[in-house]
Amino acid sequence: MKDTFMKDSYALCGAWSLCVLLAGCGAETSSNAQPDAAAEQTGAIEQTDTPAETDTPLEMDAAVIDDGVVALLKQMTSKVAGLQEFAVTLETGFDVLQPNGQKLEFGSRRTATIRRPDHARFTYQQRSGVAGELVFDGSAIWAYERDQNVYATIEQPGDIDASVDLVTIELGIPVPASDFFAKDPSIALAADVLEAQDLGTSTIDNQPARHIALRKPGVDYQIWISDATLLPVRVVITYHDEPGQPQFWARFLNWETAPTNGDAVFAFSPPEGAESIRFATFDTSESAEEAVP
């Protein structure tokens, strides 16, 4: 009788444990399956956005590219590309979708000082207070963080485009609005355009600017181009195929098209007491995306 009771007890305990295990696996499976479900949902939303859908309003059926918009865009990119040396201040913000579904905004105040073809200095002051800079001196890239007084460097002989790619793709360091600082900004901003619309004149910082809206695979973006200078004064980018459709925005302030910067601006000298550290993704075969989840 006692043996039977013991066996029954063990069997009951085993069954309970199996339930716990299966419940755990079930939870794991459901959490793993969630992104797929979200992806399917995203896909469904995208399908409704296609011009072929019959429910789409008539005016949206015309997925057209306004040639005038593209011409204006290329006027702007040509103007920027023609600036051999310039400096601009940016106020930026971007959304980050949190694990609980809440969308939060972060941002920074930045400056970009460019001397083509291979010198640049970017400074940033995040809203969190973290500040630093990034210097391309033509032969190396230097990253410096002021709070901790540390810097890292990597050899990089090459133009600004190559340096930005190395920094953003391999090192995972964002350089917001870098499309506008490229040797030819039209490659990023005017290629693969699916739709281009003219939304007329807007007032930005009390100055008239043309508001244009464009779509590329994966991104919608709007640019406000100053009537007076043909330079961009504001940009908004929407990553519509990313969860939560986060946006990035930037205001371009204080364009200096003929700055008188000395060579020292594009050189980095470690401040007193600064410690050299390394880039985490340097020397590894893994990509930057893996290091920055």
Next chain:
Amino acid sequence: MKLNIKVLVLAVTLGGMVAALTPDFADGARGGARGGGGATRSGPASSGSVNRHSNNRRDRKDNRHDNRREVRHDVRKERHEFREDRVRRHRARHLTYAAFRSLSCRTTVVIVNGISYYGCGGSYYERVYQGGSVVYVIVVPPPGYY
């Protein structure tokens, strides 16, 4: 027979406990992507580029990986490869500056071969640049501090 049933019960129970704990470990490994206040502070929109999805850019990345592979090899020798390997093994565990400062331990700093190691609760950390931030990664203790 009774013994076999006991072993089965124990194995299944332990299996259930491990399955229940696993998600917590995974979350811990992702902790480095979060800044102060526990919020995630980086995402697709922080790039501020319209070119994220461009195939051209990915192609350029692949080409550059090939071109830089040889350069990396040379530089790697100059930068104490043994240290890189140690860090790489532990790269999944990293803390932001704020998270490191909030650790409840007395931090000690040891400088070996010009590298600052931060000891805390029996572990040693090294500062590195990762994704535009300075973070603390757990490394093997420096020579003489095992």
